[in-house]
Amino acid sequence: MLDNIYITHGYTANSQKHWFAWLKVRLENQKIVTQIFDMPNSSQPDPQEWLTFHQKNIHQLDQNSYFIGHSLGCIATLRFLQQAKIKIGGVILVSGFAEKLPNLPELDGFNETRLDFTALIDQIPQRVVIASDDDDVVNVQFTRHLAQNLRANYIEVSGYQHFLDRQGVTELPLLYDEVLKMIHH
Numbered sequence: 373m374l375d376n377i378y379i380t381h382g383y384t385a386n387s388q389k390h391w392f393a394w395l396k397v398r399l400e401n402q403k404i405v406t407q408i409f410d411m412p413n414s415s416q417p418d419p420q421e422w423l424t425f426h427q428k429n430i431h432q433l434d435q436n437s438y439f440i441g442h443s444l445g446c447i448a449t450l451r452f453l454q455q456a457k458i459k460i461g462g463v464i465l466v467s468g469f470a471e472k473l474p475n476l477p478e479l480d481g482f483n484e485t486r487l488d489f490t491a492l493i494d495q496i497p498q499r500v501v502i503a504s505d506d507d508d509v510v511n512v513q514f515t516r517h518l519a520q521n522l523r524a525n526y527i528e529v530s531g532y533q534h535f536l537d538r539q540g541v542t543e544l545p546l547l548y549d550e551v552l553k554m555i556h557h
Contacts, residue, residue, distance in 0.1 A: 375461070375555050376432045379408040382443030382467075383479060384415050390442065390537045391544040398548050404555065417444060419451065419482045426452035438554060439463045440547070442535065443510060446470070446518065447482050453495060454488060462498030462554045464547060467507055467534050469514035470521065476509075489521045498554045499524035502547065504532035 377399055379392055387393070387408040399406040409429060412421050426448070430437075437460045441449040446468025453460065470487050472480050493499070501519035503512050505528055512528070519526035529546065533539045 374432075375404050375436045375438065377404055377406040377438045377440060377551065378430060378449075379406065379440045380426070380442070380445030380449050381409070381411060381414065382441075382445045383417060383476070385442070385445075386410050386414060390535060391542055391547070392442075394543045395440075395548060395551075399551065402552070404551075411445070411448070417448075417479070417482075419448070419484070422448045422482075423451055423455065427456075433458045433460065435459055435461050437461055438551065440466070440551070441468060442466045443468065444479060444482065447487075450487055450492060451482070451485070454492060457491075457495065459495050459497070462500070463496050464500045464502065464550055464554065465515075465518065465522075465524070466502045466544075466547065467504070467510050467515055468501060468518045469510050470518050471514060473510060473514065475511075487521075489523075493523055496522075498557065500527065500550050500554065501525070502527045502529070502535075502550070504528070504535065505530050506532070507534050509534040509536075 396406045446465040501524040503515035
């Protein structure tokens with residue numbers, strides 16, 4: 373079976389933003405099938421709409437499936453995996469959160485249903501969370517909480533802020549290396 377990577381962007385983003393296209397090219401050069409989603413209405417995201425989108429667009433879900441989420445894409449990915457209840461290869465979550473953010477109340481709907489971290493840990497054998505200590509959108513404490521709740525391998529860097537293209541982050545070699553480590557473990 374081929375390894376398959378699914379990338380879910382965050383609030384107000386799309387598949388062409390930040391480091392997504394760069395990562396896709398690098399992974400496909402390694403013969404890893406990679407799909408970056410364009411999530412519906414990303415400037416006014418609806419949790420049910422995003423869940424339905426994932427359900428309709430993820431066709432391979434097994435131990436060769438790996439997920440990458442950025443920001444809001446992290447909790448959206450975890451919500452999808454929780455309802456799918458299928459064991460996968462792993463997840464890498466960048467600047468993620470799984471609780472209400474005081475500065476972004478418009479995203480509270482994604483946190484109305486609590487995640488079952490015990491079940492997710494069981495379902496996702498490899499879990500990595502990446503954060504930047506100077507994140508100006510999702511306070512690093514929320515990403516640390518996510519890593520603790522998932523019992524994930526936690527990587528904290530400096531100077532990347534929220535890993536956005538407008539902050540100069542258009543490539544993310546650290547993430548690429550983590551994906552390869554995860555797939556070839």
